[in-house]
Amino acid sequence: MSTINTQTLPLLEVQDVSKYFGSVIALKDISMKVYAGEVMCLLGDNGAGKSTLIKILSGVHRPSEGQYLFEGKEVHFTSPRDALNVGIATVFQDLAMIPLMGISRNFFLGSEPTKGWGPFRRFDVQHANHVTREELSRMGIQVRDTGQPVGTLSGGERQSVAIARAVYFGAKVLILDEPTAALGVKEAGIVLRYIAQARSRGLGVIFITHNPHHAYPIGDHFTLLNRGRSLGTFAKSEISREELTGMMAGGEALEELSHELAEFARTDEKAAATLAEVAREFGAEAEGLHVEQLPAKFTGSEQQYADQLPPTDGEGKR
Numbered sequence: 001m002s003t004i005n006t007q008t009l010p011l012l013e014v015q016d017v018s019k020y021f022g023s024v025i026a027l028k029d030i031s032m033k034v035y036a037g038e039v040m041c042l043l044g045d046n047g048a049g050k051s052t053l054i055k056i057l058s059g060v061h062r063p064s065e066g067q068y069l070f071e072g073k074e075v076h077f078t079s080p081r082d083a084l085n086v087g088i089a090t091v092f093q094d095l096a097m098i099p100l101m102g103i104s105r106n107f108f109l110g111s112e113p114t115k116g117w118g119p120f121r122r123f124d125v126q127h128a129n130h131v132t133r134e135e136l137s138r139m140g141i142q143v144r145d146t147g148q149p150v151g152t153l154s155g156g157e158r159q160s161v162a163i164a165r166a167v168y169f170g171a172k173v174l175i176l177d178e179p180t181a182a183l184g185v186k187e188a189g190i191v192l193r194y195i196a197q198a199r200s201r202g203l204g205v206i207f208i209t210h211n212p213h214h215a216y217p218i219g220d221h222f223t224l225l226n227r228g229r230s231l232g233t234f235a236k237s238e239i240s241r242e243e244l245t246g247m248m249a250g251g252e253a254l255e256e257l258s259h260e261l262a263e264f265a266r267t268d269e270k271a272a273a274t275l276a277e278v279a280r281e282f283g284a285e286a287e288g289l290h291v292e293q294l295p296a297k298f299t300g301s302e303q304q305y306a307d308q309l310p311p312t313d314g315e316g317k318r
């Protein structure tokens, strides 16, 4: 294979991967790949198998069946550290950051730069602060104080620090498990921007989400999972946002839902018609109660009763 080049060789690829937990089929025959400088979105509803797949990719689980290739070679990771060592960084939802520690301490968590040696070896605060500030600003994030506790950052900023950290430590593939799930519209926008930054710096990004509105603007390819099976992989040019949303909900489920909604509209129509009928009747009745509208015999008898009443004063009081 002398024609292999970086354009045709994916950074990371799985072929017909399955994962069983006892009798539970969490994944069945999944194939997907990600190239350098692209964003691959992994979409699926709750329980679709997204987290299981990324746990395989990040070395937490081993696949029950199928092949896992990194830069064209088969790999057998036994721990997340193995995956990290070849350059596959995963940002999990809970981020593994320490809220009370500053941004730069968190940035270097587990890989602290030190100065001095022997008993004088200590965390090199200046270096850490400098690198953190530099790296964040390369991602377009300006921090006032690198000592600011991470816990005081917004969710979007925390995700951004985690992304910057992965980029700095030489990740080739960045896996993000639902980074925008708990975020508001603006915050999600910030994270999407950093995903785009990571892509433009040549990383292959795997972005897991169940929100097609977050996936569509940023994704180059979309792989859809449904109950552990793949519904296919689509390039952005092959699928519209509406089609993506439709497939996410699952064709059948969506059809069922549309039937339900139609039925609801029908009963609603019925309800509306009944209501109109009642209103009409009520209206007629109300009108009927109006004295001027009463037939003559009633007005006559009313007059008769009125005649038996004591005379009124000028203002109608008796």
Ligand SMILES: Nc1ncnc2c1ncn2[C@@H]1O[C@H](COP(=O)(O)OP(=O)(O)OP(=O)(O)O)[C@@H](O)[C@H]1O
Pocket: 021, 024, 025, 026, 044, 045, 046, 047, 048, 049, 050, 051, 052, 053, 210
């Ligand atoms: N360790 C496990 N043991 C048994 N079953 C598991 C295990 N992990 C996952 N599963 C099952 O595999 C299926 C897929 O789960 P997974 O967590 O991958 O879904 P998901 O797409 O990430 O969903 P969500 O959007 O809710 O995070 C589920 O039915 C789940 O119950």
Ligand SMILES: [Mg+2]
Pocket: 050, 051, 052
């Ligand atoms: Mg999950």
